[in-house]
Structure formats: C-alpha cells, structure tokens
Amino acid sequence: MNPKYFVLAFFAFGLAVFAYNSFAPRPQDPHTVQTTSGKAGAPLANVDVPELSGLVAEGRTAFEANCASCHGVNAAGQDGIAPPLVHRIYEPNHHGDAAFQLAAKNGVRAHHWRFGNMPPVPGVSEQDVDKIIAYVRALQKANGIF
Template sequence: MRRQMAGRNALRAGVCSLVVIAAAIGWPQIGLPATPPAAVPAEFKKGEAAFNANCARCHGERGVGTSQGPPLVHKIYEPNHHGDAAFQRAAALGVRAHHWQFGDMPKISTVPAAEVDEIIKYVRWLQRQAGIF
C-alpha cells in the first residue's frame, strides 16, 4: 500500500513538473498573440478581407489556427522559414502536411496571385504584431 502511494506521488510530481516546464517554455505555442490585437491599418484591410473570405475558416480569425488548420501567426511561418513564395505556392498548388497533423491543404485556385499577395502582407503584419519577426 505504501509503495502504491509513493508511486502515485511520484507520478503526480512528474506530471506537475511537465506542466510547469511546458508553461515556462510556452509549449504548445498556438499562435495566439500575447497582447490584445491592434486595429488593422488601412494598408492591410484588403488582405484582411481576402484572408477572412478564403483562409480564416481553416487558419482562424487573425491567423491563430483552428481545429481545421494551423496558425499562420507562428514562428514556423516567419519569412526566413516560409517565404512569401511559399504562401503563393500553397494557394496555387496546395501543400502536403509536414509541420502539423491537420492533413493536406487543398489548392485555392479561385484566389488570384495579386489577392494572395495582399493576404501575405496581412499575415506578415499579424506576425510582426505578435513579435515573430
């Protein structure tokens, strides 16, 4: 009986330690901004509207992710890792799942490249607001 109690206490201590460590390092980071969102400047409004119409269903309002798709406001999608051309290719060709377990992203061929450029500008603004770059 005493041995069982010691085992349970050790398990509890281990779980608590993992929770504290995960909280301390910010894992899992799911792209949520640390501060209240700023008002979107006029120069990014067109991209915001296009994002909301074509991307937000899966990538969430303001790019924070959903149960259907990953957050774009995340370090993985910073320009040095996923440049603007990667976003253009994703829209035009789709993407095989490689960082997340949401499944493959289908191509979004109904969105013209110029509109994808506006979406990219908006996403990059969101990323800057979150301190990603």
C-alpha cells in the same frame, strides 16, 4: 597524456552526452502540436491584432474570404482543422512569401503539422495572396514573429 586516459576520457564524454540527450526534458515540438483544448475549432494561438490600413486591411478581407474558414480568425488556427499562421514556423526566414503563393496555387503536402494536406485555394489571385501575405506578416510582426 597517456593514451589510455585519452580513450577513457573520450568514452566518458560520450557516455555523458548520451545520458544527457536521453534523460533531459525535451520541449514540445511545435511541428506536432495541433490541439490545445481538445475542442474542435478552438483557436490555437492568441493573436494581438495591430491597427490595419491600406493593403494590410485589404489583406484581412481577402484572408477572411479565402483562408479563415480553415486557418481561423486572425490566422490563429483551429484545433483539429488547420494550423495558426501566426506561429514561428511561418516566419519569413522559414516560409517566405513565395511559399504562401505556392500553397494557395498548388496546395501543400502536410510537413510541419498533422492536420493533413492543404488543398489549393480556387479563385484566389496572386494579387489577393499578396494582400493576404501583407496581413499575415503584419499579424506576425505584432506578435513578435519577424
């Protein structure tokens, strides 16, 4: 192949990639979504709740006592307040169980959402957080997040 044609093809390909990346519609970035309705406190996710028993039911009680005031009923998040935990960002492969333990113990600097930093949760034990994790993971699984 003539070197001129190779160089020309290389630049044409680069121009095509640039044009596609510049003009193609982009999906909304879930890392920046924090409002849906504009109504403060409105749920940010529709959450199907499975039948709960044992450790998972205990986790729901612990979640309601320690987390729901910010993360909403059934971890659906609250518009303008805190993100939903039933979201693909919090799937086990991205945020493992240890991340939930650390978040409760130390708080979290804002990094996925624009809600601000999460403070530590005083008075919640590691055992309580284990139960909360079991509850959140059950909700995630029931909603197609593995």
